[in-house]
Amino acid sequence: MTKSANEHLNIRDLDNKAELLPDKHREAVREKAEIMLRYSDADIAEMSADNIKKLLIEFQAHQTELKKQNEELSKAHQEITESRDAYARLYDLSPVGYLTLDKAGIIQKVNITAAALLGRSKEELINKKLVKFIHLSDQNNYELFIHHLLAHRAGQALNAITKNASSDPPTHLECKYFQLCTDKAQPGDKNKPLTIECHARVVYNDKNVLQICLTLNNITERQQAQETISYLNEKLEETVRRQTTELIVSNLSLMKKVEELRRSKHQLLEREAKLNSIFNASVEGIITINVSNIIVSANAAVETIFGYQPEELVGCNINKLIPSPPKDISDCSFPHVKLAGQIKEVEGLHKNGSVVPLDLSVAEFSIDNAHYFTHIVRDVSLRKHRERQDKEHLDELAHVTRLGLMGEMASGIAHEVNQPLSAIASYTQVSLNLIDTETPDLVKLTEILHKTQQQALRAGRIIHRMREFVKSHSKHRSSADINALIHETVGLCIADLKQNGIRLTFELENNLPLVYVDHIQIEQVIINLLRNSIDALKNLPAKQQPQISIQSRLTLNNCIQVRVKDNGLGLDKEQQQKILTPFYTTKADGMGMGLSISRSLVEAHEGTLHFNSEPGRGTSFYFTIPIRRKSDEY
Amino acid sequence: MSIDNSTPVVYLVDDEFAIRDSLALLIESTGQTVRSFESAEEFLNNYVPDQPGCLLLDVRMPLMTGHELQAELLNRGINIPIIFISGHADIADSAKAFRSGAIDFLEKPFDNDVLLERISEAIKKDIAFREEFTKKRRIQERIDHLTSREKEVLGLIVKSHSNKESAKILNISNRTVDVHRASIMEKMQAENVAELITMVMYCEAAENLLPEKKFH
Numbered sequence: 027m028t029k030s031a032n033e034h035l036n037i038r039d040l041d042n043k044a045e046l047l048p049d050k051h052r053e054a055v056r057e058k059a060e061i062m063l064r065y066s067d068a069d070i071a072e073m074s075a076d077n078i079k080k081l082l083i084e085f086q087a088h089q090t091e092l093k094k095q096n097e098e099l100s101k102a103h104q105e106i107t108e109s110r111d112a113y114a115r116l117y118d119l120s121p122v123g124y125l126t127l128d129k130a131g132i133i134q135k136v137n138i139t140a141a142a143l144l145g146r147s148k149e150e151l152i153n154k155k156l157v158k159f160i161h162l163s164d165q166n167n168y169e170l171f172i173h174h175l176l177a178h179r180a181g182q183a184l185n186a187i188t189k190n191a192s193s194d195p196p197t198h199l200e201c202k203y204f205q206l207c208t209d210k211a212q213p214g215d216k217n218k219p220l221t222i223e224c225h226a227r228v229v230y231n232d233k234n235v236l237q238i239c240l241t242l243n244n245i246t247e248r249q250q251a252q253e254t255i256s257y258l259n260e261k262l263e264e265t266v267r268r269q270t271t272e273l274i275v276s277n278l279s280l281m282k283k284v285e286e287l288r289r290s291k292h293q294l295l296e297r298e299a300k301l302n303s304i305f306n307a308s309v310e311g312i313i314t315i316n317v318s319n320i321i322v323s324a325n326a327a328v329e330t331i332f333g334y335q336p337e338e339l340v341g342c343n344i345n346k347l348i349p350s351p352p353k354d355i356s357d358c359s360f361p362h363v364k365l366a367g368q369i370k371e372v373e374g375l376h377k378n379g380s381v382v383p384l385d386l387s388v389a390e391f392s393i394d395n396a397h398y399f400t401h402i403v404r405d406v407s408l409r410k411h412r413e414r415q416d417k418e419h420l421d422e423l424a425h426v427t428r429l430g431l432m433g434e435m436a437s438g439i440a441h442e443v444n445q446p447l448s449a450i451a452s453y454t455q456v457s458l459n460l461i462d463t464e465t466p467d468l469v470k471l472t473e474i475l476h477k478t479q480q481q482a483l484r485a486g487r488i489i490h491r492m493r494e495f496v497k498s499h500s501k502h503r504s505s506a507d508i509n510a511l512i513h514e515t516v517g518l519c520i521a522d523l524k525q526n527g528i529r530l531t532f533e534l535e536n537n538l539p540l541v542y543v544d545h546i547q548i549e550q551v552i553i554n555l556l557r558n559s560i561d562a563l564k565n566l567p568a569k570q571q572p573q574i575s576i577q578s579r580l581t582l583n584n585c586i587q588v589r590v591k592d593n594g595l596g597l598d599k600e601q602q603q604k605i606l607t608p609f610y611t612t613k614a615d616g617m618g619m620g621l622s623i624s625r626s627l628v629e630a631h632e633g634t635l636h637f638n639s640e641p642g643r644g645t646s647f648y649f650t651i652p653i654r655r656k657s658d659e660y
Numbered sequence: 661m662s663i664d665n666s667t668p669v670v671y672l673v674d675d676e677f678a679i680r681d682s683l684a685l686l687i688e689s690t691g692q693t694v695r696s697f698e699s700a701e702e703f704l705n706n707y708v709p710d711q712p713g714c715l716l717l718d719v720r721m722p723l724m725t726g727h728e729l730q731a732e733l734l735n736r737g738i739n740i741p742i743i744f745i746s747g748h749a750d751i752a753d754s755a756k757a758f759r760s761g762a763i764d765f766l767e768k769p770f771d772n773d774v775l776l777e778r779i780s781e782a783i784k785k786d787i788a789f790r791e792e793f794t795k796k797r798r799i800q801e802r803i804d805h806l807t808s809r810e811k812e813v814l815g816l817i818v819k820s821h822s823n824k825e826s827a828k829i830l831n832i833s834n835r836t837v838d839v840h841r842a843s844i845m846e847k848m849q850a851e852n853v854a855e856l857i858t859m860v861m862y863c864e865a866a867e868n869l870l871p872e873k874k875f876h
Contacts, residue, residue: 437748437750440747440748441720441746441747441748441768442747444747444748444767444768444769445676445678445679445747445768446678447768447769448679448682448745448747448768448769448770449676449678449679449681449682449769450682450769451682451769451770451772452679452682452683452685452686452769452772453682453685453686455686455772456682456685456686456689459686459689459690460689474685477678477681477682480678481678481682484678521720521747523722524675524720524721524722525720525748527720527721527722527723527724527725528722529722529723571723
């Protein structure tokens with residue numbers, strides 16, 4: 027019986043042990059044990075010894091087998107225990123926090139890592155709602171998460187979940203992370219919430235009770251890092267954005283500039299083409315030189331002017347073409363600058379050695395700090411020739427009119443000559459009479475002869491002056507004292523003045539600067555004006571004393587002004603309008619050339635001739651001549 | 661009044677010194693007195709009419725010309741003979757001069773002999789004129805001494821009226837006319853009527869005395 031009891035015990039033991047075995051195996055062992063139990067329980071007493079013996083042996087064999095099985099089971103149990111310990115270690119010591127919740131969200135199981143994350147002991151956590159440990163701001167999220175989890179998983183078999191899971195997005199429903207409250211102080215940060223990543227899955231335990239398994243990962247640092255990264259990213263993006271904007275703006279302006287450049291390049295090309303065509307088609311020679319006076323370029327016109335091909339000239343000194351620039355330019359240390367903007371008359375040298383009169387203007391430009399001067403020269407031979415012809419014509423005309431004038435003045439001058447001749451005749455008669463006496467008074471005779479000589483010389487002077495005046499002279503200009511010139515001129519008109527009873531007065535300014543003139547032509551002008559005044563005074567009522575005054579003065583603009591003023595009847599409006607036009611005359615025998623030629627002569631001296639007249643109060647004619655310049659003397 | 665017998669003076673007016681100087685020397689060398697003036701005005705201011713003489717006058721001068729001086733002298737009743745000397749042979753000038761009674765018009769330079777000849781002619785003329793003038797003055801003085809009735813009678817006598825006719829015209833008696841006539845003959849120092857008429861006619865011509873005007 028004990029044996030049986032033992033067997034019972036063994037069976038129970040086994041049974042207990044089988045409990046620990048996997049279900050299938052355990053069932054098999056249980057069935058065998060129950061069969062054996064039925065045998066034993068039937069009728070041991072009634073069994074024959076043999077049978078008992080057989081049974082015993084069977085039992086023994088069975089026992090041995092059981093023992094063997096038991097051993098195996100113990101071994102398996104030991105393995106299982108070991109495995110369970112390993113699992114428990116693994117569970118508790120895993121770096122991932124594990125939490126098992128029931129469907130109400132109450133913590134059932136928690137591993138060490140999870141407890142540590144939540145900053146509580148396991149005991150403090152078990153049977154508490156997890157939500158209590160979640161940061162207030164994330165509690166809603168959590169609840170929603172759990173709700174979704176349960177709604178989708180509740181009542182579904184684990185297999186189905188697995189199956190479903192394959193069709194669902196890779197992981198289970200998950201909330202990215204929670205922020206959990208921790209009571210225990212973390213080193214450094216007190217009660218600082220950690221950010222936890224949480225994965226959840228719904229499972230059913232062996233009692234088919236729904237459980238929620240959660241894995242917790244501390245991603246605080248990762249998140250902080252991410253935040254930092256995203257902050258940096260944002261900053262970077264902002265910077266990039268800002269820089270992009272700037273780049274876009276500058277790109278736009280660059281494009282604009284490019285467009286402008288393109289356009290101005292086009293314009294430049296166009297202008298260059300235009301300038302080139304001008305450069306080559308120009309009648310004026312265009313020669314560019316550098317600061318060393320070396321010719322850099324020349325256009326086609328230089329060939330016409332100087333006889334050189336443009337290519338021949340490049341590299342030559344400019345003095346090959348213009349040997350002697352005007353004095354005031356060559357003297358100066360930076361000659362060309364002084365020339366800029368003005369036109370100078372210079373002499374050019376043709377290849378064939380002839381001199382070409384030129385108008386020269388110079389423009390300066392610089393490229394890359396190198397200075398260049400563009401000389402533009404115009405051949406003025408034709409103009410010079412015409413000017414010379416004009417001057418010759420004027421000289422001829424002046425001469426012809428002088429002859430006419432002298433014709434008109436002849437009787438007056440004859441009178442002037444007759445005076446000394448008459449005196450000479452008388453003196454010589456007296457001398458003869460003296461000689462005829464017995465004792466001639468030689469002292470008196472000498473005195474008289476001396477006087478005679480003076481008169482002869484005087485007559486000679488008048489004749490000389492007259493001859494000079496009518497001579498077709500080619501005398502050039504020279505310096506003159508205008509007052510002396512006036513006195514000399516009046517000498518030719520004295521007779522006319524006297525004949526008409528005209529009182530002549532002089533108002534001549536002293537110490538006037540010299541003028542540079544053609545003496546005869548200026549005399550002619552003065553004589554014309556005097557004779558006009560004399561004629562104007564012929565119509566004066568008898569009671570009025572005719573007067574002429576000659577004035578000279580220096581004007582503010584460095585000219586000498588000579589004024590011939592009469593107190594005649596003046597000119598009426600019509601006369602004033604026509605008086606300076608050729609062939610207009612108020613005189614019966616006048617040619618009408620006097621004033622017109624006078625004006626041309628004055629203008630040839632770079633002066634002006636004007637008049638003003640007041641009817642009833644007289645007329646005054648005045649002309650100006652520039653004072654002598656330094657440049658006049660060479 | 662008696663004839664001035666003092667030496668004749670040659671007046672010379674020319675604005676030209678050389679002319680004045682040479683002519684003065686020349687004329688003085690013939691023993692005549694010369695007075696030179698630079699201008700017409702100067703001459704007018706210094707001219708002494710008592711002396712006989714002549715005037716050598718330049719035509720062209722500033723201010724007053726020779727012609728103007730001539731006119732002024734006529735205007736003042738100065739009858740000095742004028743010889744114009746001019747640098748010009750201007751017909752208009754010379755015509756004007758002669759019309760106004762110039763002795764001659766000489767063009768410079770002139771023949772000195774001709775000039776001197778003209779000068780002496782002119783002086784002679786002036787002397788003659790002066791004598792005549794004096795004579796006329798005497799007759800005039802006698803006429804001036806007649807009463808107005810005697811002047812009336814004289815006028816009628818000169819016009820060859822007889823005593824009777826005169827008496828009739830004057831509505832007086834023949835006898836009264838006779839008395840006046842005798843008085844006139846005496847006052848006028850006339851030998852006979854012919855001489856009386858000559859005297860009065862001479863005076864009238866010279867002095868432009870026209871007594872018949874008084875009868876109108």
